[in-house]
Amino acid sequence: MSDQRSAIPSSPQEFLRKYGEGASIALEGARADTGRTPKETIWTKNKAKLYHYQTGAEKKYRTPVMIVYALINRPYVLDLIPGNSLVEYLSNEGFDMYMIDWGTPGDEDAEMTFEDYVLDYIPRAARKVMRTAGTEDFTLFGYCMGGTMSAMYAALFPETLKNLLLLTAPIDFSKEHLGLYALFTDEKYLDADLLADAFGNIPGEMIDTGNRMMKPITNYVGTYVSMWERIFEDKSMETWLAMNKWVNDGPPFPGQAFRQWIHEFYQQNRLVKGEISLRGRRVDLSRIDVPLLSIAGKKDHICTVPQAEAIMDLVSSRDKEFYVLDAGHVGLLTGRNAKKTLWPKVRGWLADHSDPA
Template sequence: MNTENKAAEGQETGVPNRPAPLPEAMPAEVSQQSEHDPAAEIGDLLDKEARSKLAKLTGGLSPAAIMRVVGDWSIHLAVSPGKQMNLWNKAVSGAADYGRYLFETSLGSDAVKPCIPPARRDRRFSHDAWQKQPFNAFQQAFLLQQEWWQEATTRVRGVSCEDERAVSFIVRQMLDAVSPANFPLTNPEVLQKTNDENGMNLLRGMENLRDDMQELLLGKPLRPETDFHVGENVAVTPGKVVYRNHLIELIQYDPTTDKVKPEPLLIVPAWIMKYYILDLSPENSMVKYLTEQGYTVFMISWRNPGSEDADLGLDDYRKKGPMAALDAIQDITGAKKIHAAGYCLGGTLLSLTAAAMARDDDDRLASMTLFATQVDFTEAGELMLFINESQVAFLEDMMWQQGYLDAGQMSGAFQLLRSNDLVWSRLQKDYLMGERPKLNDMMAWNADATRMPYRMHSEYLRKLFLNNELATGKYEVGGHPVSLDDLRLPIFAVGTETDHVAPWKSAFKIDALTSSPVTFVLTKGGHNAGVVSEPGHPRRHYHVHTSCDRDRYLPPDEWREVAERKEGSWWPEWVAWLETRSGDPTAPPAMGEALCPAPGTYVLME
């Protein structure tokens, strides 16, 4: 029985499909034992039920994974008397420096050199009031403590690099929670605001906290009020849904030029987010920009899965996503060649799809563009710190009960990567300053929740993150492995300088893994803001360089040295690259049969 029929059965009976355990989720001998031993099956179900409830309490973090890395570090530190001696000396010298600093500042001198300056990107103590007593004392004590713990959690002989980064990350999160900037009596900005407003900021903050707690306890979506609404002032580029299956709606956008390039452009967004990040307001819509440059644009809009979709796997996304879209585009336009672009997880899916097409001599792709995309996960940033067998099994058990990973569980992990900016800074603004941020279109999009199906997310974590099968040529499509080295089509790849989700040096690995000419762009901004970087966006720049297969490989830092720096948006650079790989303009192709107007129905699913 196929997946769609299974989902239909679950809907008809009103009982959510709880998928069978994944083959990878348990050792083979345990799986075989469970098949023949009812008691073992019951025991396994009890274990899953218990771990799924524990996962909800811990926000999806495996206690075993955390205890393992902390244990590794603490045991090795305990048997390192030399390291302990150095830490003791550092504590004593730091205390002496701190005492000197307090004494000199008490004399009223304004030219006292601090014991330790804040990091360049640490904006918590940037206000001038932090340089005055007693707040300078709070700030310096915190920074000295932070520096000491950084030394304590690094360079401990015998601790693996992965565990060292993980325990350092854990300690950093704990320290960030007790920063003096987080408390009203030790934050001069909050005290000044409270004095100026006679405490009304704290009253508003209590109301904000009450509202947030009510939403959390009542299980309502944590979506702030917004002036941006899909189909009204975001995702408004004219178009039609011309194809639909259980997983996607395919949008064809209306042409805006008399002639268009003969090769249509298919965009594959990530299903971890809704597609309209690339069609926000008209002034920063990539889709609108592309149609104005003479391209026939098609966009995949993913269905927001529920518990009935728990058994959908990564290959379902490939077949019912880009492959189904390519077939539909050819049927509608008659084009022999199609440009394809993928964003984040959508780019990873597009890459493995393109590799499978190359293996099978399917040459329909004219080019491939990747936005903030990883295909090799060996250096996938801090998201990799706890992606191990314990953590993946823990997430599987949490998803097993509900059938999916919801948006809140995902967003929490991403927020931890930038806790200063995304967690504590927000708490200061919302609850201490009493200021709710005014949402822009990107912030409103970011609050528009999506989910990840159980099976697909488990396969993604195990096969791509944990085992790195795509980069090593072990990922199977149709029962046979695919290799990125089979790719010969032109590739345009974009990395962003401050990306915490797909670090640019990880995205850069596409250059070494394929036999294609790769034009790589490194642009200013983060995972989203760097991609949504329309012409006219202030203070933007990018580096660009093309490497051919015959060229000597350049490591990322060397590449950056030789790459040409340009000011402004990278979008015109991409369009010019596409144009050299497109045919002569022709009359726009016919529009497909309209199922409904854009933005469609799937994007509106809660």
């Protein structure tokens, strides 16, 4: 933290101007123009869309990359603002980039399950990616819960998968790995059926509150301390506004998928036990034998390092790497060091594992 005395405006007028700026943001909410990398929607199913990014950069690699994000929060965190967008960076580096946006589920989607997403949506999107790119395989890039879903897809549909890249993807939900989530999701305190029966879809605000309570001081106080620091030091507010918008922009979580996520993953840890079955098809992670890069953050309290590292002992891949960054769940992607650490690591690994154009 810089010397706060030097950041305090010398005139009352300037102080009031900056105070008004901060008060406006705090009261009205963050306004930011996010997800600006040029893209085309090339496929839709129900609320979901598949984006194909087109920055105009020369394609250096033939193997397409499809990003799968979680069912909570919005995928534009990967395309936050120009200059702070992993999608923009990889596109400009010559990769053919695609991403699924799950959209906003309505009341009619409360019965959506992981079977629907992993067996129907992701395979169809993948086929569209390969048809568009003119290839017979692709790289699957899953982030957070999207990484868990990607691992399940990779176990069930290995035929056209060239590479698997997982970013902070929880695999092992053993209680000793969960931190406070072990308490929050314990059967004694969290009745997923009761919530799903009451709400249908779980409100995004409820999911967000649960995540923020993992670090309440940082998330509720630290966020606005950072805001005031930036305002009084005349620093750009663009990234702060975009991140604050994203944090408060969570869609509802389909009720039936929420039941599965809590019961079968957090409370029963069935994935690592080989007990997850989707429409009678058992998810056996040992069927994954493609090159794998799994990345975790030391400061990540949403997906801890042991949760993510577990996949390394479950897959059959010979070419596999586990990479740990000194960052948190989102900070490793959009933080001040992301451009020096995560982004070049992903670019280099993809370059080594993609066919040239």
